[in-house]
Amino acid sequence: MIRFCIHHRRLVVALWLALAAALIAAAATWPATADDDFTLPGSESQLAAELLGPAAEESPGALVVSAPSGIEAAGTRQAVAALVDRMNAVPGVRVSLDAQRLSADGTIASIPIDHPGLAAVPELKGLRDAFQANGVTVELAGDDFADFTPGGLTEGVGLLAAAIVLLVAFRSLIATVLPLVIGVAGVACGVALLTVLGTFVDTPGFAVYLTIMLGLGVGIDYALLIVTRFRTGLDEGLDVLDGVTRAMRTAGRSVLFAGLIVIVTGSGILFLGPSLGGGIALASGCGVLMVMLASLTLLPALLSMIGTRIDRFAMPRREGGPPVAYRWSRVVQRRPWLTGMVALLALTVLALPATQLRVGWSDAGNRPGSDTTRRAHDLLAQGFGPGAAAPLILAVRDTVRAPLDDVVRRAAATPGVAQAFPSGERAAIVVPSTGPQDERTTGLIHRLRSGLPEPVLVTGSTAAAIDYARHSADRLPWMAGAVLLAAFVLLAGVFRSLVLPLKAIAVNLLSIGAAYGVVVAVFQQDVLGLGGAGPIDAWVPTMLFVITFGLSMDYEVFLLSRVQEEYLKDGDNSRAVASGLAATARVITATATIMFCVFAAFGAFDDRALSVMGVGLAAAVLVDATVVRLVLVPAAMEVLGARNWWFPTLTFQRLTSREKVT
Numbered sequence: 001m002i003r004f005c006i007h008h009r010r011l012v013v014a015l016w017l018a019l020a021a022a023l024i025a026a027a028a029t030w031p032a033t034a035d036d037d038f039t040l041p042g043s044e045s046q047l048a049a050e051l052l053g054p055a056a057e058e059s060p061g062a063l064v065v066s067a068p069s070g071i072e073a074a075g076t077r078q079a080v081a082a083l084v085d086r087m088n089a090v091p092g093v094r095v096s097l098d099a100q101r102l103s104a105d106g107t108i109a110s111i112p113i114d115h116p117g118l119a120a121v122p123e124l125k126g127l128r129d130a131f132q133a134n135g136v137t138v139e140l141a142g143d144d145f146a147d148f149t150p151g152g153l154t155e156g157v158g159l160l161a162a163a164i165v166l167l168v169a170f171r172s173l174i175a176t177v178l179p180l181v182i183g184v185a186g187v188a189c190g191v192a193l194l195t196v197l198g199t200f201v202d203t204p205g206f207a208v209y210l211t212i213m214l215g216l217g218v219g220i221d222y223a224l225l226i227v228t229r230f231r232t233g234l235d236e237g238l239d240v241l242d243g244v245t246r247a248m249r250t251a252g253r254s255v256l257f258a259g260l261i262v263i264v265t266g267s268g269i270l271f272l273g274p275s276l277g278g279g280i281a282l283a284s285g286c287g288v289l290m291v292m293l294a295s296l297t298l299l300p301a302l303l304s305m306i307g308t309r310i311d312r313f314a315m316p317r318r319e320g321g322p323p324v325a326y327r328w329s330r331v332v333q334r335r336p337w338l339t340g341m342v343a344l345l346a347l348t349v350l351a352l353p354a355t356q357l358r359v360g361w362s363d364a365g366n367r368p369g370s371d372t373t374r375r376a377h378d379l380l381a382q383g384f385g386p387g388a389a390a391p392l393i394l395a396v397r398d399t400v401r402a403p404l405d406d407v408v409r410r411a412a413a414t415p416g417v418a419q420a421f422p423s424g425e426r427a428a429i430v431v432p433s434t435g436p437q438d439e440r441t442t443g444l445i446h447r448l449r450s451g452l453p454e455p456v457l458v459t460g461s462t463a464a465a466i467d468y469a470r471h472s473a474d475r476l477p478w479m480a481g482a483v484l485l486a487a488f489v490l491l492a493g494v495f496r497s498l499v500l501p502l503k504a505i506a507v508n509l510l511s512i513g514a515a516y517g518v519v520v521a522v523f524q525q526d527v528l529g530l531g532g533a534g535p536i537d538a539w540v541p542t543m544l545f546v547i548t549f550g551l552s553m554d555y556e557v558f559l560l561s562r563v564q565e566e567y568l569k570d571g572d573n574s575r576a577v578a579s580g581l582a583a584t585a586r587v588i589t590a591t592a593t594i595m596f597c598v599f600a601a602f603g604a605f606d607d608r609a610l611s612v613m614g615v616g617l618a619a620a621v622l623v624d625a626t627v628v629r630l631v632l633v634p635a636a637m638e639v640l641g642a643r644n645w646w647f648p649t650l651t652f653q654r655l656t657s658r659e660k661v662t
Contacts, residue, residue: 002248002300006241009301016298020185023192032198040273043467044449048395048459052427059112061124061142063087063095064376066383069135071102071109079133084111090123092116101384108383110141118144128372139376141364146373148606157604159184161597162220169224169590174310175231179223182299186291187215194286203279206610209602210280211287213614214547217598218262218554219291221591222255223299225558228587230303231310240307244300252296254561257494259292261557262550264486269546271479272472272539280543325585325630329578332631333638340635343627344510350623351513353520359469360437360535361461362608363389367532385418387432390461392445394428398455404428407456414451416444436462437534468538476542483546487553494557495564496647503636503644504560507628508552514627515548515620516541523612537609544613548620551595555629558591559584563637573644577637585630592625 005012040046063084067076080097087095093115100111115124121144131138159180166176190211194203229251233243266284269277303310332339364377380388394411396402408428412420418433430448434440441462448458484505491501519536526533563580567573599621602614637644 001297002245002252005297005300006244006304009304012297012301013305016185016294020189020192023189023196027192027195030196030199032195032203040464040467040471043464043471044457045459045464045467048393048457051395051397051457052393052459059114059142060144061113061115061140062376063111063113063128064139064141064379065109065111066107066137066139066379067135068107070106072106076133076136079131079136080109080111080138083127083131083138086127087113087124090115090120090127093120093124103383105383108379110380110384113140113142115144121145125372137379139372139379141373141376141380143364143373146364146367146606147371158216158598158601161601162216162594165590165593165597166220166224169586170227170231172231172311174306174312175227178227178299178302178306178310179220181302182223182294183216183219183291185298186219186294187212187287189294190215190287190290193290194283197282197286198279201278201282203283206607207279207283209605209607209610210283210613213287213598213602213610213617214262214284215287215291217595217617218259218288218551219294220594220598221554222259222291222295224591224594225255225587226251226295226299227303227310234308234311240304244303247303248296248300250561250565252300254557255292255295257490258554258557259288259295261487261490261553262288262547263292264490265483265546265550265553267546268479268483268486269543271475271482272542273475277542280539284547326578326582328585328630329581329634332634333574333578336635336638339631340639343631343635346627347510347514347623347632351510351517353518353525354513354516356524357516357520357541358439358524358535359465359472359538359541361465362534362537363436365389365435365437365532366534366608367606369531381435385431385433386435386438387418387441390436392430392432392448392458392460392463393423394430394448394452395457395459396426396428396455397457399426402453402455407452410452411448414444414447416440416447432462442466465538472538472542479542480545483549487549491553491556492647495560495645497645498648499640499644499646500560503633503640504553504556507632507636508549508556508624510632511552511620511624511628512545512548514623515544515616518619519544519612519616522615523608532608536612540609540612540616544616544620547613548617551617551621552624552628555588555592555624556633558588559629559633567645571642573641574638577634581630581634588625588629592621595621 065071065076065080067073069076071077071080084095084097087093093113095111095113097111100109102109113124115121125140125145128138128140162183163176163180166179167173170176191208194208194211198207226247229247230243233246234240238246263285266288267281269281271277364371364373367374369375377389394407396404396407404422404426408420408422411417411428411430416433417430419431421429423429432441432444434444445458445463445466452458487505488501491504492498495501519540521527522530524533524536559580562584563576566579567576596618599614599618603611603618605611605614
């Protein structure tokens with residue numbers, strides 16, 4: 001394959017152009033629609049939703065009106081009615097004043113809005129912005145009306161940061177551009193592939209951002225590793241073809257196994273079930289797969305075409321004695337127990353907040369005050385109580401055994417319930433006295449489920465989050481076990497060692513714990529004072545585990561591949577660790593910085609769940625490339641010594657008896 005890509009480089013480039021064109025054309029012809037709804041078969045919330053059918057569905061939005069003088073005042077009614085008429089003139093939109101809810105003091109009203117989808121949202125928001133009436137405020141509730149970062153802005157910031165890091169690392173304009181080309185080409189194909197496959201697998205709306213985030217992060221890193229090894233070969237006197245061949249047989253091999261590990265570990269999310277994890281696993285796999293293939297096929301073709309011109313516009317490189325990384329490794333190796341324990345203590349401190357992890361769903365209350373949905377959320381809480389944002393729904397399967405009036409009476413008498421009233425013939429609405437993200441609301445749901453008669457089911461967004469959290473907790477041991485086993489098998493096969501995979505798994509779990517701790521501290525405990533504190537979205541911890549584990553394995557493969565290469569020269573473990581770290585430190589630092597910039601850019605995303613993922617991945621990469629790779633790994637490998645490379649050898653003689661059997 002390497003020789004084919006080198007000797008038929010123009011054909012390879014043409015094939016990639018054709019592949020990209022075909023995938024983009026297919027994506028434009030058969031675009032998939034996002035599906036943000038999920039089902040949890042067998043859960044109480046899902047059974048209740050199926051029992052009630054369309055009756056359990058709420059309007060996708062609401063017009064929230066605030067008038068201190070009273071909603072029923074003549075001037076207020078006239079102004080609001082005129083706004084409702086203008087909204088009803090938008091195709092597919094239905095706003096009914098007859099269905100409005102009025103607060104007890106008559107100053108706040110909530111009017112349901114039914115609309116066909118995102119196409120009507122800009123016009124509805126424009127009508128709200130243009131509304132003017134003395135003493136009357138109107139806001140829009142519903143996720144569709146939330147403000148979101150314009151598409152391309154976050155990705156552009158990440159690419160710009162990556163370009164700066166590459167220029168500093170390579171000190172060459174052409175060498176800087178190559179990884180960016182590979183990353184963008186792979187991500188474009190990955191997004192198109194996801195769009196096509198999304199017609200067969202339900203994918204959430206944020207899936208495309210996950211593909212872009214992971215694809216850009218690992219794609220640029222994979223290309224950087226190969227380009228660095230190619231330039232090293234040229235510096236050592238190899239010709240272009242030999243330089244490309246050696247780069248692909250060394251760095252390319254690392255990229256292949258690193259990419260496979262990320263894809264395999266990312267697939268661990270499937271243990272949550274196809275309807276929950278299928279779209280997320282597909283999103284992560286498409287991006288990583290396409291950038292990996294681009295690095296292994298398109299990049300060697302481009303390198304063989306560019307050749308020695310890769311350094312044509314290069315700045316002078318720094319020359320000197322032993323690299324700083326080599327000297328640092330020797331410092332760590334002289335005090336392996338001390339440095340290792342300090343690193344372990346630092347990771348433990350970072351991971352401590354993770355013990356307080358609480359899952360749920362983000363809502364409008366976590367958005368900034370400049371967002372109309374946040375202001376609508378606050379008005380609803382002011383007028384109807386904090387629980388009005390996410391009321392609970394009771395579904396009665398047998399109204400003979402459990403009369404609806406009796407169910408409503410018992411629910412209203414339950415501590416923590418602000419209001420309970422019937423809704424139809426077999427359903428009731430329960431408004432908690434606390435908000436949906438409050439732990440006391442979780443306790444209320446447990447009390448309702450245990451205290452109400454058996455034919456009564458409790459559903460609603462908060463109840464669904466509890467069911468999802470329980471489902472995730474039940475599947476977590478299987479998912480984690482499968483991911484760890486797959487990583488162990490792959491690493492044992494690559495490095496022919498049983499000790500190194502176990503060590504890699506242990507230190508990577510420490511990195512994940514630190515990432516969890518940072519996420520909980522920033523988003524749940526709000527230690528930075530950014531506002532919007534609340535539980536972590538229920539799907540994030542699981543996804544963060546599988547993706548972070550895969551990315552951590554990337555650096556493990558990059559470092560250990562070079563250490564193994566040095567160890568095979570003379571069998572000196574200490575020298576191999578120091579030399580391997582010296583040879584890869586600059587690349588790992590550059591790749592980690594790029595990943596950090598890309599993920600941190602997504603950390604500024606308006607969607608809170610994606611922001612949590614971005615910050616969590618950025619923290620994991622930063623910790624892994626510094627505390628883990630520069631301190632803990634060399635310290636552990638120094639302590640283990642030659643035992644790092646222990647691998648049982650089974651020969652025919654050992655498998656047969658030493659004595660003659662007759």
